[in-house]
Every structure is written in C-alpha cells, then in structure tokens.
Amino acid sequence: MTKKYLYWIFQISGWGFLLFFGLLGDFLRNEDVTIKTFLEPLIFYTVGMALTHGYRYFIVKRSWLDNNIVKSIPRIMLGAIVLGTIFFGFLVVLIYVQDVLGWNAEDESLSRVFGGKDEEFGAGSVALRTTIHIINQSILFFIWSVIYFGYHFFERSRQQEIERLQWAASINETELNNLKAQLNPHFMFNAMNSIRALVEEDPILCKKAITQLSNLLRNTLQTGKRKVVLIEEEMKIVQDYLALEKIRYEERLNVEIQLEKGIEKCLVPPLLIQTLVENAIKHGVSMVGKGGTLRIVGEVKEEELHITILNDGKYNPKETSREGIGLKNSTKRLEILYGDKGSIEILNVENHVETRVVIPKEKINVL
C-alpha cells in the first residue's frame, strides 16, 4: 500500500512540477492570460501522466522489473521513444484542433511546429524538426523511466540484501541446531554430573568414563559430516554412549547387543543407530522406575539391513512432538539416501517398544 502511495506522490509531484514551471513560463511570456494559458499545459501534462500510468501497467504486466538492469536499458530507451512519439502525436493533434478552432496565434500554429515560415529548410526540415520534437518528448519519458526503474532496482537490491542476510542467518541457525541435537546437552550434563560423583567413588571408572565421553564427542563431531559409516564405527559410538548411560542409570539399564556376523562392514548413515538408541533410552528405559533392557539386533535379510532396537516402556506418538526432532531428521535422511527403500517405524509390541530400521545393504568394496 505504501509503495502505491509513494508512486502517486512521485507521479503527481513530477508532472505537477512541470505544469507549474510551464505555467510560470507562460505567465512571464504572455501579457494577456486567457483560459487557454491554463488549459493547454494542464491537458498536456495530464495526458503525460495518463500515458506513463498506462506504461507502468504495461511494465508490471510484462514483468519488466524482474529483469536485470543491463537487459532493461534498451527496453527503457525504446519505451521512452515510443511514448515520446505518441505524446508528440497527441501534441500535434492538440495544436491542429486549436488551429481549426482558430485559437492559436500565428506564431503558435502547427505550421510553426514543423518548420514554420522558414521555407528555406525545405522538406528535409519537416523530418528533422519532427525528430527533434520526438527526441525532446522522449527525454521527458526517459527521465520518468529512470526514476521509476531506478527506484525499483534500488528497492530490489535492498530486498535481496535483506534476504541474503536472512538466509545466511537461517543457515547458521540450522547448523547450530544440528550440532546441539548431536551433542544432546541433557545427556552431556547428566554424564558430567555422574562423572563428577565418580571422582571419589571409583577413580578408575571415572577415568574410563572421561575417555568414553571424549571419544563420543570426537566421533560425533567427525562422523556427523560423512554420508555413510561402517556399522562397526557407528557401534563404537553407540557403545561409548551406552557405557556412559550405564554409569548414570546403573542397574536400571541393561544392554544386549546381537549383531549378525559380517554386518559390521555394512554401511549406515552416521549417528542413525545412535539417535534411535538415545530416543529409546530417553523415552523408554529412563521413564520406567525399575529400569529396563535395551536390545540392539542387527541382521541381513535378502539384501536388506534390518536393525531393530527393543526397549521396555511404551511408545506414545502424541508425546513425541517436542522431542521427535531426532526421529524426524533420521526419517528424512533415509528418504534422501535410499528413497522408498529405507524406512523407520516405531511400534508397541507387547510390553516393549520396537524401533525397526530397514535400509538396503551396502558394503564397502574391499580390494
């Protein structure tokens, strides 16, 4: 709305400016001021404004503003000349009508426009004069175009700058969120707290826990960037993670891992199993007072990799809205990597929860 408002302010003040000085010039030149002195420039510039307003409609409709400046220059030139010609045509008609009505003084008549009494210029002079008049009028429209397009190009580049900055900020935010999700601060601080308590109770276990925590951190940061990792690499992370959770939950957490032989050389997206195991503990085992068992089962069936995580507890899809980011990301990742050949589903089976992952079997070619 404000933009439209601005447009009209420019239009009216621009043409109004010309009108004002046109009238001023007339007053200074003419001793006898008639209604014609007012009427002529008023009609003249109103038509000018109507023409440019129509031109604007044309520009918007043809979406000329979407092009870059260089491509627009010839169009602007051509547009100005066309408008200048039309305007001049109108001028001629206006003066001709006045001639017919006999309103014009001799020095203002149409014949003067095209060379007047200076016969010595000959036929060539009519063409030359016409061209000069058209160029004169075109300059007016060229200035209009420069203001109109100039404003839009300036506005657009400013808008693009804003968008670029917003985009950069959103990228930064996404990266930060990813990192935060990977590091899982809730887990980190709880682990540190347990480790602190271990300093006095069991210094040897404490040292081990610190090593596991640093391994976990390092591996999370490194593998997170890769497209796929070996299951054995992924399981190293999972095991460090589980060892730390075991310190925290003590006898409340039991872990069983059953991996088919040979599966360790298969490839999985990094941190996929880790994310799902973390979810299983966070929403499953940790929510059961007396604790529970977490089982990780990996097998190969018909060129497909089946990884299942079983945990005590109950899965409630409604409750996961807030923390379901990990699961959502994992599902998305599988979709990108494997299309409809990869899937994750979480089911309540009897009194435990099963997270089933199926992905195509891929192996590193060992030479």
Add this chain to the structure above:
Amino acid sequence: MRAIIIDDERLARKELKSLLKDYHEIEIVDECSSPEEAIKSIEKHNPDLLFLDIQMPEKTGFDLLQELDKSPKVIFVTAFDEYAVKAFEVNALDYLMKPVDPERLKETMAKVLSEDNDDEEFVDVPDRGVLSSNDQIFIKDGEKCWFIHLKDIRMFESEGNYVRIYFETFKPLVLKSLNGLEERLDPKLFFRANRKYIINLKWVSHIENWFNGGLQVVLKDGEKVEISRRQAVKFKALMSL
C-alpha cells in the same frame, strides 16, 4: 534446616550430598529415588527444604509438588532442560544446574538460609493441617509454574472441578475443589464469601451494603465479590472484633 534430596540417579544424589557437606545448617534427613518415595518421606519428616530433580521416571518433580498441600522450600537441581527452565521465567525461583557449581550453590544457599531467618520472625503457632499466610503453594497451569505465598493470593474462584487462583496478574486454573481448599485455609485470613468465592481478608479494600442483606466486598485490585446473606452475618461477626 532439614532437607530431603530427590533424584532418581544415585550418583547425582551422592554428588549433591558431598557438595552439601560444607553447609552445617543443612541436615539431610532422607534421600529419595522417586516421587512416590518422596511423598511418603515428606509426610514423615516434614522437611524445610527439598533438592528436587525435574525429570524422573513415572512422575516429574512438578507432579510431585502438585500433590503436596503445602510445599517446603524447593531448589530444583536439573541438567540442561530448556522447558523446565522456561517454566520458571515467570517467577525467579532457585534452580541449580548439574553438574552443580559450588560457587553457585553458595549463592543459592545464602539466599535460602537468609530467607529462613526472616521467616522465623513471623512464625505463627503451627496449626496442624491449616496453612498459614507464609506457607507457599506450588501451582502449575499448562507450561507455567508458580510458587506463591498464601498471603499474596487475592481470591479463589470455583469453576466446575477446578479452582481459579487470583494473584499478581495471573489467574491459573488448578484441579482442586473449593470446599477441600476451604478446610485447609486459615479462617482468620480467608473467608468463604459465597458458593463460588473464597477471598483473602487482607486484600479487602472496602465493603458496601448489597441487596437482601448481603454485602459487596471490593478488593484492592478492584475485583468485586458479593457476600451472600448467610455469610454476611458471619462476616460481620468476624470483622467486628
């Protein structure tokens, strides 16, 4: 001060206990690994202070507090938990982040212990079962939590099975019955104005005569509550000491 530590992780309890060793004013009377255990222990020991974890199996620390009629002082001890911390943006209340920084603990304890001394001066004769004006209750409505002293509550309004509690600029709704509440409130402080309202007498600004021999009370914040005819007799008796 007698305190209870409530955390589902043994090591977390141990760590906190070792940090609290330096504070001789604090006597740890019990340790609980679940909210259920804690409720029994709180009844038994009637502690002055709780060190409370928020995320625990089955129930959260907030659930535990809601089940208590009156709450001891509470210091939340939690790991990184944006949601829990956000719940407290509405009123500054103490929480410690795991692993607990001993310096931060020192500040918190100084605050708790100084408040404890202030309270001593106002101690009403402990009346079993009845809450005094300095008692605080824990209120949770949706995502928001408040600890509020009874004296700051202007009135209670019955809404079906719920009670709306008016204090400061808030009006949270809690699952309680107005009748049950009335029994627990100090009759010198809170008055049952009619079927729907209990008002805090300290918040009464002025009183007008109303239809049918009833009264209308205007509270300091401008709320108007009608006192039914039957209650008006009691009210007059109470006020004309």
